[in-house]
Amino acid sequence: MNDTKTKILDVAEGLVQRVGLNAMSYQHVSDAVGVRKASIHHHFPKKENLVEALLERCHFSYGDNYQTIVDGAGSAPDKLRQLAAVFADGLQKQQLCLVGTISADLNTLSESSRQALEATIQETVNIFVIVFKQGQQEDSLSFSSLAEEAAYAFFSFLLGAQISARACGGEESFRNATEAIISSWEN
Amino acid sequence: MNDTKTKILDVAEGLVQRVGLNAMSYQHVSDAVGVRKASIHHHFPKKENLVEALLERCHFSYGDNYQTIVDGAGSAPDKLRQLAAVFADGLQKQQLCLVGTISADLNTLSESSRQALEATIQETVNIFVIVFKQGQQEDSLSFSSLAEEAAYAFFSFLLGAQISARACGGEESFRNATEAIISSWEN
DNA sequence: GCATGCCTACCTACTGATAGGTTGGTTGCC
DNA sequence: GGCAACCAACCTATCAGTAGGTAGGCATGC
Numbered sequence: 296m297n298d299t300k301t302k303i304l305d306v307a308e309g310l311v312q313r314v315g316l317n318a319m320s321y322q323h324v325s326d327a328v329g330v331r332k333a334s335i336h337h338h339f340p341k342k343e344n345l346v347e348a349l350l351e352r353c354h355f356s357y358g359d360n361y362q363t364i365v366d367g368a369g370s371a372p373d374k375l376r377q378l379a380a381v382f383a384d385g386l387q388k389q390q391l392c393l394v395g396t397i398s399a400d401l402n403t404l405s406e407s408s409r410q411a412l413e414a415t416i417q418e419t420v421n422i423f424v425i426v427f428k429q430g431q432q433e434d435s436l437s438f439s440s441l442a443e444e445a446a447y448a449f450f451s452f453l454l455g456a457q458i459s460a461r462a463c464g465g466e467e468s469f470r471n472a473t474e475a476i477i478s479s480w481e482n
Numbered sequence: 483m484n485d486t487k488t489k490i491l492d493v494a495e496g497l498v499q500r501v502g503l504n505a506m507s508y509q510h511v512s513d514a515v516g517v518r519k520a521s522i523h524h525h526f527p528k529k530e531n532l533v534e535a536l537l538e539r540c541h542f543s544y545g546d547n548y549q550t551i552v553d554g555a556g557s558a559p560d561k562l563r564q565l566a567a568v569f570a571d572g573l574q575k576q577q578l579c580l581v582g583t584i585s586a587d588l589n590t591l592s593e594s595s596r597q598a599l600e601a602t603i604q605e606t607v608n609i610f611v612i613v614f615k616q617g618q619q620e621d622s623l624s625f626s627s628l629a630e631e632a633a634y635a636f637f638s639f640l641l642g643a644q645i646s647a648r649a650c651g652g653e654e655s656f657r658n659a660t661e662a663i664i665s666s667w668e669n
Numbered sequence: 670g671c672a673t674g675c676c677t678a679c680c681t682a683c684t685g686a687t688a689g690g691t692t693g694g695t696t697g698c699c
Numbered sequence: 700g701g702c703a704a705c706c707a708a709c710c711t712a713t714c715a716g717t718a719g720g721t722a723g724g725c726a727t728g729c
Contacts, residue, residue, distance in 0.1 A: 455642020
């Protein structure tokens with residue numbers, strides 16, 4: 296992969312996570328990368344191309360990140376705490392989960408970006424589901440709903456907690472809230 | 483309260499909830515209200531004034547809304563479901579909780595707006611806390627964390643679930659996820 | 670060996686649209 | 700008269716996106 300192109304994606308990703316999609320401009324990216332704005336357009340003609348590239352990359356980087364945790368050793372509650380820790384890391388840098396910020400601007404997205412977003416969310420939740428199924432099998436987690444629903448709920452909680460903790464309460468509130476959720480499922 | 487001023491706030495609120503703070507412009511508001519852009523500036527000189535007015539109003543309207551539910555008859559789990567239903571109503575209109583959308587754009591806010599936001603979140607969580615304390619007293623809810631932490635977690639979950647459900651899964655996913663969370667606390 | 674053609678990466682310079690915000694009024698009510 | 704509400708016209712900054720061009724790498728054919 297081209298070096299500049301990767302740098303553009305890195306910078307854009309950080310900006311979107313910090314200030315949101317609509318406050319991230321090609322000029323900001325251009326300044327930070329050190330190439331002219333037209334060069335950003337050379338690599339990503341329209342903003343929606345950039346957004347979709349970000350989502351695709353997220354699917355192959357964050358997805359791997361989650362997958363590693365899920366595939367690792369340890370109990371299901373442990374793995375939920377590790378997944379939450381990924382979100383806590385972002386929070387520390389005042390950054391939201393990419394999927395979360397982009398979802399917040401859903402109604403300003405193109406149709407193709409919306410579809411890319413939906414697919415990324417679905418795949419992320421699918422990875423989370425594995426932990427809840429493990430929890431059922433080893434009897435370390437108890438929940439009356441389906442594993443799919445619990446995984447979706449947990450992912451949603453992490454998105455929301457990151458947003459509210461950044462605005463009010465910070466990392467400590469995030470940790471406490473996470474523990475409040477996980478312990479309610481833990482056996 | 484002035485009629486036009488109220489109409490401006492109504493329109494702005496809906497826009498922010500639908501497309502987000504940075505995609506809501508004075509021109510959009512002006513078009514929808516039927517007065518000129520300069521008149522919006524007459525009532526709210528800077529955008530941050532509008533934002534703060536929205537948050538204040540939210541504190542006195544949504545806050546009342548929540549308070550009515552909390553003060554009503556019924557068990558604590560029932561009240562949690564009623565609170566969730568308020569968020570489900572917004573979702574149906576493709577609208578996010580005002581506090582949620584504004585929080586997503588936290589890093590583009592002025593300092594005073596940030597403080598107004600923080601206060602609104604804190605007061606909202608404080609209302610939610612009452613339900614969790616009721617749940618402890620009547621033994622209808624069980625959680626190992628503090629009522630404050632559980633309330634914060636529940637509010638965070640609702641924010642996140644609204645965002646993820648709008649992007650992926652819709653109202654049904656929202657309902658299922660809500661049930662997955664509430665039932666884990668329910669006795 | 671080298672000229673031709675094509676490609677990628679990047680540039681300067683620009684466009685039209687829109688953003689938030691200001692100035693200097695006019696109108697009508699207390 | 701004074702004030703609140705409103706307006707047309709304007710400002711500057713910035714947005715996404717485009718036009719047109721340059722420099723260098725790499726292949727082809729002679």
